[in-house]
Amino acid sequence: MNIYVYDGNFDSLISLCAELIASKITPENIMTEDKSHGYLFDKIYLSFNQNLYDRLNSRLNQISKTAYAHICAAFLSETEGMEIKIFNYIQTVLRLSLEKNISQQKIDDYLENFADSSIRELNQLSKKVYIERHRFLGLIRFSELSDKTLYAQFEPDHNISLLLAPHFKQRLPKDNWIIHDIARGIGAVYDKEKNDYILCGLENTAGIIYSEEENAFRQIWQRYWKEIAIPERKNPKCQLNFMPKRYWKHLTETENLNR
Amino acid sequence: MNSDFSALNDKLSILGMSAKYDASCSSSGSSRKNPGGSGNAVAAGICHSWGEDGRCISLLKVLQTNICSFDCAYCINRKSNDIPRAVFSPAELADLTMQFYKRNYIEGLFLSSAVLKNSDYSMELMLKTVSLLRNVHRFGGYIHLKVMPGADPLLIKRAGFLVDRISANIELPTGESLSLLAPDKKPDKLIGSIKDISSNIRESVDEYRFKRSVTYAPGGQSTQMIIGATPETDKTILNLTESLYKKLSLKRVYYSAYVPVTESSLLPAITKPPLLREHRLYQADWLLRFYGFKAHEILNDEYPNLDMRIDPKTAWAMRNYHLFPVEISTASYEEILRIPGIGVQSAQRIIKARRFSKLTFEDLKKIGVVMKRAKYFLSCSGKMMNSNFSHDLILAEAGGLYSEIKISELREGQLPLFREQSIPPIEIAQEI
Numbered sequence: 132m133n134i135y136v137y138d139g140n141f142d143s144l145i146s147l148c149a150e151l152i153a154s155k156i157t158p159e160n161i162m163t164e165d166k167s168h169g170y171l172f173d174k175i176y177l178s179f180n181q182n183l184y185d186r187l188n189s190r191l192n193q194i195s196k197t198a199y200a201h202i203c204a205a206f207l208s209e210t211e212g213m214e215i216k217i218f219n220y221i222q223t224v225l226r227l228s229l230e231k232n233i234s235q236q237k238i239d240d241y242l243e244n245f246a247d248s249s250i251r252e253l254n255q256l257s258k259k260v261y262i263e264r265h266r267f268l269g270l271i272r273f274s275e276l277s278d279k280t281l282y283a284q285f286e287p288d289h290n291i292s293l294l295l296a297p298h299f300k301q302r303l304p305k306d307n308w309i310i311h312d313i314a315r316g317i318g319a320v321y322d323k324e325k326n327d328y329i330l331c332g333l334e335n336t337a338g339i340i341y342s343e344e345e346n347a348f349r350q351i352w353q354r355y356w357k358e359i360a361i362p363e364r365k366n367p368k369c370q371l372n373f374m375p376k377r378y379w380k381h382l383t384e385t386e387n388l389n390r
Numbered sequence: 391m392n393s394d395f396s397a398l399n400d401k402l403s404i405l406g407m408s409a410k411y412d413a414s415c416s417s418s419g420s421s422r423k424n425p426g427g428s429g430n431a432v433a434a435g436i437c438h439s440w441g442e443d444g445r446c447i448s449l450l451k452v453l454q455t456n457i458c459s460f461d462c463a464y465c466i467n468r469k470s471n472d473i474p475r476a477v478f479s480p481a482e483l484a485d486l487t488m489q490f491y492k493r494n495y496i497e498g499l500f501l502s503s504a505v506l507k508n509s510d511y512s513m514e515l516m517l518k519t520v521s522l523l524r525n526v527h528r529f530g531g532y533i534h535l536k537v538m539p540g541a542d543p544l545l546i547k548r549a550g551f552l553v554d555r556i557s558a559n560i561e562l563p564t565g566e567s568l569s570l571l572a573p574d575k576k577p578d579k580l581i582g583s584i585k586d587i588s589s590n591i592r593e594s595v596d597e598y599r600f601k602r603s604v605t606y607a608p609g610g611q612s613t614q615m616i617i618g619a620t621p622e623t624d625k626t627i628l629n630l631t632e633s634l635y636k637k638l639s640l641k642r643v644y645y646s647a648y649v650p651v652t653e654s655s656l657l658p659a660i661t662k663p664p665l666l667r668e669h670r671l672y673q674a675d676w677l678l679r680f681y682g683f684k685a686h687e688i689l690n691d692e693y694p695n696l697d698m699r700i701d702p703k704t705a706w707a708m709r710n711y712h713l714f715p716v717e718i719s720t721a722s723y724e725e726i727l728r729i730p731g732i733g734v735q736s737a738q739r740i741i742k743a744r745r746f747s748k749l750t751f752e753d754l755k756k757i758g759v760v761m762k763r764a765k766y767f768l769s770c771s772g773k774m775m776n777s778n779f780s781h782d783l784i785l786a787e788a789g790g791l792y793s794e795i796k797i798s799e800l801r802e803g804q805l806p807l808f809r810e811q812s813i814p815p816i817e818i819a820q821e822i
Contacts, residue, residue: 240742240745241746243739243742243743244742244743244745244746244747245739245742245743245753245756245757245758246743246746246747246749246753246756246757247743247746248756251756251757265434265436268432268436269436269437269438269439269448269494269497270438270439271494272493272494272495273492273493273494274493275492275493281492281493283494298432301424301430302424302428302429302430303428303429303492304424304428305427305428306428306492344395344489346391347391347392347395347399348489348490348493350391350395350399351395351398351399351402351486352490352493352495354399354402354403355402355403355406355450356439356441356447357441357442358403358406358407358410359406359410359441359447359451360410360441360442360443360445361410361411361443361445361649362443363649363650363662363663364443364444364445364647364649364663364665365442365443366442366443366444367442367444368444369440369443369444370440370441370442370443370444372444373437373440373444373446374439374440382439383493383495384439384495
């Protein structure tokens with residue numbers, strides 16, 4: 132048994148993968164400290180190595196920007212076992228790039244070969260994250276606060292705030308807005324003066340004061356939402372399929388229906 | 391809520407109710423940049439919510455007014471119908487759209503209207519709303535505008551440069567049905583508008599090649615027809631659909647299962663909208679758009695209607711079993727695409743993956759092929775997966791539900807799996 136433990140940062144994971152690959156070690160598993168409590172022995176800690184990190188990081192970017200984006204998305208999935216899938220994938224990517232006379236086209240093609248389990252598993256993770264991101268492009272609900280800031284709370288399965296923020300920066304550059312992942316206690320905070328956002332820790336606050344008009348528009352939207360359905364076509368199963376109940380808590384239109 | 395808001399609330403309720411039978415809510419096909427105000431469009435489109443009928447809510451779907459001078463038998467807004475009526479002022483509707491948009495309730499506006507006074511008058515009102523949004527609010531979000539029947543071609547031209555998608559409803563599959571149910575609408579005028587739009591789009595694309603200019607309706611043109619209010623066969627509907635795509639380059643054709651909103655001796659006495667038929671038509675529409683099928687392959691004089699029990703691709707494959715099994719390691723993309731249980735994504739993955747190794751049934755499954763369906767229609771390296779097919783197994787797989795099929799429809803001996811005269815049913819929600 133050899134279980135490698137890291138601090139949960141992306142950079143540390145990349146550094147760790149680089150070190151394992153350089154020393155030709157195949158780990159049993161890779162996990163964060165808090166998840167490794169069940170294992171008393173065989174835990175190995177490697178400290179962050181800036182040099183190795185830089186080399187692998189730029190190497191991966193050089194081989195394929197798409198592959199790098201998939202790795203980042205898989206990391207943001209925060210699902211159990213994603214670290215070892217990332218390790219396997221990086222190994223595949225590196226091995227591929229070292230093949231004799233291999234063309235960029237062939238590398239790109241192989242990275243879409245779903246018969247290879249390391250590629251399939253990583254792509255599946257990254258797809259999950261991107262599907263949830265796409266869902267929340269639509270399901271984020273802003274409320275207007277008394278200072279006109281647009282404020283949204285949400286609880287995504289994956290850590291997608293960083294993937295959502297650029298979309299809203301393009302879309303709503305003239306408003307101050309906050310998307311607040313209350314499950315993780317983090318948020319993207321956009322400042323219209325600076326035309327930029329930061330990702331930071333955000334505490335959950337009880338004292339939210341809405342703008343005067345906010346309640347009226349909520350009610351108008353709720354009624355419209357309810358009445359736009361055609362009664363003869365009623366199909367709640369289909370509705371839940373697209374919009375699972377776990378999201379309802381933070382949707383304006385369902386705030387009173389959620390139980 | 392103060393009285394202004396409560397009046398607005400009632401008005402939106404009236405004009406939303408009157409708009410809801412329009413099928414489309416798509417916000418795709420346009421990637422308009424933010425013009426320096428609020429809003430942009432995303433090519434893939436974004437759904438924001440889903441109503442209790444399971445339909446996606448992407449755009450604020452609403453009428454400028456539901457006061458109508460026409461009396462179309464199938465329409466909730468016909469002038470002889472006793473319902474509350476209202477009109478949005480352009481400023482009012484533009485403001486409401488912005489309020490909803492910045493809260494991320496919607497992706498934009500789908501604006502249609504009843505015929506107030508005449509087509510051109512209502513069209514001008516709608517154009518005012520859209521122009522306020524674009525030029526005063528500097529709104530870059532998605533706008534879908536419905537053209538009024540027989541509207542002035544110049545108005546149609548102006549509209550297209552302001553919006554992302556433009557549509558004119560064809561309403562019913564044939565001119566005869568239209569004359570019967572919608573005497574105020576002239577079939578040649580409806581088709582005329584569709585043709586005008588399609589040539590406007592073509593011109594704008596041509597101009598774009600030479601110099602940078604504003605694109606006319608970057609999200610393309612769509613149309614809608616009501617299914618089940620008139621006696622046309624699916625073959626007629628699908629042939630019409632095909633020519634709309636091919637000859638007039640439409641982006642989408644929508645079908646709307648007829649919902650009995652009114653009683654009329656001209657209309658069929660049904661209690662439920664023909665949703666399964668609508669679903670099958672959409673499946674066939676996908677075969678035309680993404681799977682390289684021709685309408686005459688799916689339906690012909692011998693089979694003028696879609697089989698309600700199975701999806702049209704499986705139905706086609708069963709009638710053409712002499713073309714199967716398709717060999718995965720050598721078949722072309724087009725052939726693989728025609729295997730039931732294989733979609734566009736799986737077909738593309740197969741083409742990529744088979745260059746690196748011989749694919750097994752297990753690989754296919756992991757790639758995303760629905761083997762339950764596909765196994766009767768493909769082979770891997772010359773072998774078929776299923777040698778000990780069992781009728782009971784199919785039943786178990788299908789959850790105990792199955793339909794009967796007439797064996798005479800199949801040529802003897804071609805389809806061993808269906809010898810028991812039964813087929814696995816296809817879940818209604820399943821994609822082709």
